[in-house]
Amino acid sequence: MIVVERKNINDILENLKGFKKILLVGCNGCVGIYQLGGEKQAIELAMLINMGNKLKDKKIDTKAITVIRQCDKQIVKEELGPIITDCDIILSLACGAGVQTVAEVFENIPVIPANDTKFIGAQAREKGTLFEMCIACGNCILDKTGGICPVTRCPKSHLNGPCGGVYKGKCETDKERDCAWLLIYNKLKLSGKLESMKKIASPKDFTKAAHPRKQEV
Amino acid sequence: MTKSELIKSLESGKFTITAEIEAPKGINTEKIIQNAQLLKGYVTAINVTDCPLGNVMMNSLVPCHLIQEKVGVEAVLQMTCRDRNRIGIQADFLGAAALGIKNILALTGDHPRLGDHPQAKPVFDLDSVQLTMLIKKLNEGFDFNGHKLEGTPKFHIGVAATPGADPLELEIIKLEKKMEAGAEFVQTQAVYDINILDKFMDAVSHLSIKVLVGVVPLKSAGMAKYMNKHVPGIKIPEDIIKRMEKAEEPIKEGNTIAAEFLKAVKGSKAHGAHIMAVGTQQYVPTIIKQAGLI
Numbered sequence: 417m418i419v420v421e422r423k424n425i426n427d428i429l430e431n432l433k434g435f436k437k438i439l440l441v442g443c444n445g446c447v448g449i450y451q452l453g454g455e456k457q458a459i460e461l462a463m464l465i466n467m468g469n470k471l472k473d474k475k476i477d478t479k480a481i482t483v484i485r486q487c488d489k490q491i492v493k494e495e496l497g498p499i500i501t502d503c504d505i506i507l508s509l510a511c512g513a514g515v516q517t518v519a520e521v522f523e524n525i526p527v528i529p530a531n532d533t534k535f536i537g538a539q540a541r542e543k544g545t546l547f548e549m550c551i552a553c554g555n556c557i558l559d560k561t562g563g564i565c566p567v568t569r570c571p572k573s574h575l576n577g578p579c580g581g582v583y584k585g586k587c588e589t590d591k592e593r594d595c596a597w598l599l600i601y602n603k604l605k606l607s608g609k610l611e612s613m614k615k616i617a618s619p620k621d622f623t624k625a626a627h628p629r630k631q632e633v
Numbered sequence: 634m635t636k637s638e639l640i641k642s643l644e645s646g647k648f649t650i651t652a653e654i655e656a657p658k659g660i661n662t663e664k665i666i667q668n669a670q671l672l673k674g675y676v677t678a679i680n681v682t683d684c685p686l687g688n689v690m691m692n693s694l695v696p697c698h699l700i701q702e703k704v705g706v707e708a709v710l711q712m713t714c715r716d717r718n719r720i721g722i723q724a725d726f727l728g729a730a731a732l733g734i735k736n737i738l739a740l741t742g743d744h745p746r747l748g749d750h751p752q753a754k755p756v757f758d759l760d761s762v763q764l765t766m767l768i769k770k771l772n773e774g775f776d777f778n779g780h781k782l783e784g785t786p787k788f789h790i791g792v793a794a795t796p797g798a799d800p801l802e803l804e805i806i807k808l809e810k811k812m813e814a815g816a817e818f819v820q821t822q823a824v825y826d827i828n829i830l831d832k833f834m835d836a837v838s839h840l841s842i843k844v845l846v847g848v849v850p851l852k853s854a855g856m857a858k859y860m861n862k863h864v865p866g867i868k869i870p871e872d873i874i875k876r877m878e879k880a881e882e883p884i885k886e887g888n889t890i891a892a893e894f895l896k897a898v899k900g901s902k903a904h905g906a907h908i909m910a911v912g913t914q915q916y917v918p919t920i921i922k923q924a925g926l927i
Contacts, residue, residue: 571744572714572755576762577807579741580795580822583865589746601803616810619719619763619777 417446417538418511419546420453420531422461429468431528432505436475438465439503440530441496441518442482443510450539450546453509453531455482461509461530479503486514492521500525554624560612562603567620569596575617577601637735638707639678640789642905643818643843648926649905651709651820651845652917653680656691665696668914669704675918675927680709680738680820680907687715687748694725698732709791709820710734713742718758719767719777726771730786738791738820739764739811762810765790769815790815795822795866796833796846805836812840820907823849823860825869825890827897834902845907846898850920851887852913854878888916892923899926 432438440462448454462480469476483495486508496518500506505526508515512533519527535548551568557575558565567573571589578597581588585598604610642649652675654668669679679700681693697708710729712722726737741761745753759767767777774785792811798804808819824830824846837844851857851869854877860867861874873890880886891908898906910917921927 571746572741572757572760574741574757574760576760576810578803579761580793580798581741581743581865582798583863584799588865589744598803601800610806614806614809616762616766616813618766619759622758 417450417536417546418513419450419534419537419548420447420509420511421534422452422457422531423529425464425468428507428528428530429465432465432469432507435505435526436473436477437503438462438476438478438505438507439496439500440465440478440480440507440509441486442480443484443486443508443514444482445485445487445510445514447510447514447531448482453511455480458482458509461507465507486510487517489517489521492518496522552625553620554629555621557617560615560617561600562607562609564596564600564603566596566600569599573620575620577613637678637789639709639736640817642677643845648899649843649845650676650921650926651678651680651905651907652676652914653682653907653909653911654696654914655682655685655911656693656696658688658690660691662691662696662699666699666703669700669706671915672917673704673706675921676706676908677905678707678709678736680711683711683713683740683742684716684748686743687745687750687753689748689750692725694729694732694734697729697734701733707736708734709736709738711738711740712764713740714757714759714761714764715742715745716753716756718756722759722764722767723771723776726768726786726788727782730771730784730788735787736789736791737768738793739768739816740793761792762807762814765792765811765814765816772815789817791818791820791845792816793822794819794833796824797822797826797829797866797868799866801832801836808837808842809840812842816842818843818845818904820845821847822866823847823864823909825867825873825894827894827901829868830898830901830903838902843904844902845905846901846903848891848894848898848906848908850891850908850910850913850916851877851883853883853887884913884916888920889923892920895920895924895926899924 440458442455442458444454458480462478466478507530508518509530515529536550537546538549553567582595587593587595652672681696683693684690697710700708745755768788768790770777771786794808857869857874861869
């Protein structure tokens with residue numbers, strides 16, 4: 417799932433300055449499931465912005481609506497099309513792909529993000545923490561690394577084992593973070609696949625991750 | 634091209650000593666030259682660090698060149714994967730070869746998060762195994778993608794290892810890969826316990842690699858405790874910490890401990906020692922003399 421984090425409210429308000437009819441658009445895709453940018457968050461943020469703005473200017477009106485998936489052009493067009501004429505700025509609570517889809521569909525209306533898009537993550541067993549699991553590098557090596565991604569989970573994206581910074585199983589960049597390569601080593605050892613670690617991994621081909629990427633569907 | 638003095642010394646079977654100095658934080662090169670002069674005659678080669686911890690310092694190629702040209706001691710150019718992609722690294726290596734640098738220590742590099750520019754983008758286009766492969770390719774007369782070079786560099790490749798790593802098996806797997814990629818010598822993380830060194834030497838006995846054991850002279854008991862707590866792979870025995878605590882002149886005691894350990898290293902299966910006395914280079918000759926190695 418794509419994980420987002422709310423921007424500072426003052427930064428959001430600064431971006432909304434001068435606009436009278438504000439439409440907040442939530443997304444019930446990834447960010448909705450994790451309750452980071454779904455229907456509830458859209459309504460709450462709209463109330464917050466309304467409260468702040470009404471004190472300064474009674475004419476400012478803030479509404480909220482939520483679509484199933486903001487990264488789907490067709491859905492955005494159909495669900496937002498009929499009501500969009502009544503707004504002069506859109507504040508999107510989706511990920512970066514959602515924000516850009518809305519911006520492309522409604523080319524004469526400014527669209528701004530309410531969130532910072534952070535990573536593709538999964539929920540840990542301990543409730544409430546999402547961990548980055550995949551950076552979408554375009555060249556998956558999970559078959560060789562025990563299903564644990566060193567490109568994402570090692571801050572140095574090492575492909576041939578741990579660096580000298582592993583201390584008591586933890587990473588030099590964060591004492592709370594497990595060394596990805598130690599996890600890989602343990603997993604490969606337990607599953608009888610340690611041999612796959614002994615082969616030198618060649619440098620990554622970054623043409624596969626060169627921005628911007630595309631995919632025919 | 635002729636072999637480096639460092640490799641010749643290691644291959645001759647002579648107990649070989651190298652030392653490490655830090656590049657300046659600024660543009661003053663006098664201090665490095667002075668430090669290198671102090672070490673001349675005591676060490677076979679001098680390493681210059683590559684922005685340790687990710688702290689901005691002078692490009693280590695410049696001090697390496699000055700040490701070779703002005704002082705007449707061979708240098709070991711340390712190169713990390715942190716700040717340069719494969720293009721930048723090769724460009725620096727070609728320049729290094731043109732200036733007569735013969736030894737490289739190929740390192741991963743500390744994460745920028747640890748240094749004085751934590752906001753910097755970490756590069757890590759390569760890891761230390763792949764960096765070793767890259768140097769080997771240059772030595773064959775080609776760039777990393779197989780394009781022919783005008784003139785062929787001849788670098789001797791050193792790598793790092795942590796004898797006190799846990800689990801050691803994982804450390805050895807990585808060292809085996811570095812060997813396969815072309816490493817000739819290893820300069821290790823600091824060791825204080827001869828048992829740890831012996832275990833490590835047994836674990837690498839199947840590899841034809843030359844091992845220079847890391848020696849870091851202690852300056853205080855506090856430093857020893859700090860290292861035990863925070864530096865990966867360092868295990869300073871309790872009796873050494875007690876000696877440092879009791880010492881009236883801790884620096885002198887630290888040097889004595891280093892000299893005793895150097896002597897023990899000489900008696901081990903290792904091929905030499907790498908003394909990392911950052912900020913206290915002036916004591917290195919004393920330590921070497923005290924160990925009876927000169």
